[in-house]
Amino acid sequence: MGFTIIPICKKCGYQTKAVSVGGGKLNHRTQCGAPALNTESNEIEEINLYNYKSSVIVKRRILYLFYRNVTVEKTDDRYIPYYEPKMFVNDKKIGNHHWNNKYYKKSKNFCPKCKSFNLDFADGGIWFD
Ligand SMILES: [Zn+2]
Numbered sequence: 001m002g003f004t005i006i007p008i009c010k011k012c013g014y015q016t017k018a019v020s021v022g023g024g025k026l027n028h029r030t031q032c033g034a035p036a037l038n039t040e041s042n043e044i045e046e047i048n049l050y051n052y053k054s055s056v057i058v059k060r061r062i063l064y065l066f067y068r069n070v071t072v073e074k075t076d077d078r079y080i081p082y083y084e085p086k087m088f089v090n091d092k093k094i095g096n097h098h099w100n101n102k103y104y105k106k107s108k109n110f111c112p113k114c115k116s117f118n119l120d121f122a123d124g125g126i127w128f129d
Helices: none
Strands: 002-009 020-021 035-036 041-048 053-062 064-075 080-083 096-099 102-105 119-128
Touching: 002 035, 002 096, 020 041, 035 119, 041 080
Parallel strands: 020 035
Antiparallel strands: 002 020, 002 119, 035 041, 035 080, 053 064, 096 102
């Protein structure tokens, strides 16, 4: 089911602890781990995509007089998940780690320390369910 990856930068040596991707058999409805850049601390962290994205219902005005409830998706602005296209170089030759419909490049990801696209997501070697 889920697995771990370790972010390592080939250029500056930046590395973090292993990040869990996806969820296990028992918690996959509430837990979906993903690597993301914390833009406040400038570190790569594991986030739970279920907390990152939330749906909120807002009232939107239609034709001056009427209001309708509209569901909009809200994300936590502090984090940028690594499946976002701006977080990696889209080189087709590079393999992916994937979970559900989310893909993470095995290399050429953005490194928050040296600001280059030299970060690998190495296999953490741990599978969990
Ligand atoms: Zn780096």
